[in-house]
Amino acid sequence: MEPASSKAEQLRLQIANAEAELRGLRSQLSQVETRQEQHPPPDQSSHSGVPPEIKSPWKWPLQQQECERYARQLILPSVGLAGQMRLKSAAVLVVGAGGLGCPAAAYLAGAGVGILGLVDGDIVEVSNLHRQIAHSHTKVGMNKVDSLAQYCTDLNPHINCVRYATHLTPENAASIVSKYDVILDCTDHPTSRYLISDACVLSQKPLVSASALRTDGQLIVLNCPPAPQGSKDGGPCYRCVFPNHRPPDGVLSCGEGGILGPVVGVMGVLQALEAIKLVVTGPAPSPEVPAPSLMLFSATGTPTFRSMRMRGRRPDCFACGTSSSLTLDALQSGMVDYMLFCGVRSPVRILGxxxxxxxxxxxxxxxxxxxxxxxxxxxxxxxxxxxxxxxxxxxxxxxxxxxxxxxxxxxxxxxxxxxxxxxxxxxxxxxxxxxxxxxxxxxxxxxxxxxxxxxxxxxxxxxxxxxxxxxxxxxxx
The missing domain is CATH 3.40.250.10 (Rhodanese-like domain)
Known part of the structure; x- marks a missing residue:
């Protein structure tokens, strides 16, 4: 055991000497750095003929990387620097991270929307993948908002994605919607459509609504320009266009009727386009309310796109009319029964x-x-x-x-x-x-x-x- 103890003692001595030497080297380095700070070396650039590097603060509104990223839309007269700055400072909410929400969010992220809110309480399923292009096979079982947020930030790290891994409800709708400048309804259920529209009316936010089923789709910009309830200066809401919901027996879901992937993709891209237009153009220069139109898309029809002129606000509308009884308190307290209004019955109980x-x-x-x-x-x-x-x-x-x-x-x-x-x-x-x-x-x-x-x-x-x-x-x- 004595040789081993002797060997250990030698190693301890070597370590102590090495630590002492390291402390000495650190002391010398500190002294050299202090002398350099007190007596900086002369500027050699004047002797070499190379001018010294001038470091000045960045004085342009967009960083160099942003200029490069958005170059192709920056040079558009309809966008320009002013429009790009509006996009950068805008907050847009996408409700639904599915077939409509994926392409809509992707193009909003690519365009440089500053804050992109995502709302969805579902997880990624295999049956989603043929049309919900931001999700992938490796993300099956993942929250849709997390999957879509990851896709959007990978596409553009300059944006801020805010995630709401929940369904929009009467209790939380107004508090979420009120934080954003433009709202996109990318859901596929009638109760959600009426709820989102009501929240936009109460919060005075423009709404871009779209739907798709089988090989057809439709798109409409609602509550634009936004105005208080009863005002004739505002655009119609969803209830103005569809005051009475179709009976549930006549409504098909994607699970029942099917959907062709590119159809829902087209409608989602068009939603992003309308939202970008709303942000870039800023406040309307004229108080005149433009006549709303319902755009219809048919992948198998001729013509592929059609437009139908719609009426303005309905004076007797439950949500935005002059005698509307819809309030934030009524919405948040559950006084508005969207399931009952839409005739949703789950499950059907007819037979004994x-x-x-x-x-x-x-x-x-x-x-x-x-x-x-x-x-x-x-x-x-x-x-x-x-x-x-x-x-x-x-x-x-x-x-x-x-x-x-x-x-x-x-x-x-x-x-x-x-x-x-x-x-x-x-x-x-x-x-x-x-x-x-x-x-x-x-x-x-x-x-x-x-x-x-x-x-x-x-x-x-x-x-x-x-x-x-x-x-x-x-x-x-």
Missing amino acids: PDERITAAAYSSMIAENPGFAHVLLDVRDREHYAIGSIPGAVNVPFAMFQRTEMAGQGGTRPDWLPDSLPPDAPIYVVCRVGNDSQLAARKLKEMRMGSEHRFIGDIQGGMEAWKQEVDKTIPFI
Whole structure:
């Protein structure tokens, strides 16, 4: 053990000597730096013929990197330096980080909007990726606002993205909207559209609203110029244009009706364009209110773009009219029931418990009775049916039930009902999630397809329940 102890003692001595030497070197360095500060070296540039570098504060409104980044729009007469400075100082809110919000936010970020607010309470799903271009496969499961904010700041690090990882509600809408100069409605639900419009009216903010479904889209700039409630100087709000919401049975979502990715992309880009125009032009030079117009887009129609002239503010409008009772307190306290106004029913409850059967029970019944005489109607659209269906199901799209000859009104036997089927054979109806199937079953009863002994009902939960309870391999979208 003595050699080891001796070796350790030698190492400790070497360390102590090295530390002492290091302290000495630091002391010498400090003295040299002090002398340099007291006696700076002479300027050698005059002897070499090279002028000394002149450092002066940056005196231009935009930094060099910003000038390079925005060069192509800076030289536009309609933008120029004044317009770019307005963009830099502007705050724009994008409500919805999906198919509309992704391209809208991206182009606003690229244009140099100073503060970009993003509102969305959803997460990225695989079904989003074909149209929501700011999200990627690696971001599935991530909050949409975080994904979109990352995309926008990667595109332009000079902007400030403010994230609201929540849905807009009557309680928080006005407090969020009031902080921004221009609002973009990039949502896909009617309750959100009316809520956002009401918040913009109360906060006196212009609103750029767009929607897209299947291969069509529409765009309108609302509450522009913004004005107090009852003022004739303001533009119409969403309620002025659509005072009565369509019944929920006639409204399709992207999940039901589908959407072509570039269609929603076009509408989102147009939203960004309208917002940029509002910011760049600044306050209107004339008190005259421009006539609003509704722009319609059809990817398969001719012409592709059409414009419809709209009326101005409605004097009797619930939100912006002269006798409006809408207030911030009423909004935040929940006195305005948007779900009730839009007729949203989730889920639909039309049939009684004895008129419905679970997916598992129907599967067991068919397995135990292979020759069981009945009809299973799949009332989804043909495109949904072609992707995956229950064996033996007959496809009769729900829209066809509006045709009396298809439903057998007055006792006429419809084409989808086999002649060999007993008159009291039961009819089961299935749809996507169990809403349309109830409506279809009720329609069959009203059109006297039922009899005293015939069962007419639906499969509870639709194809979604079938996938969960019976066949997990069947495709469901």
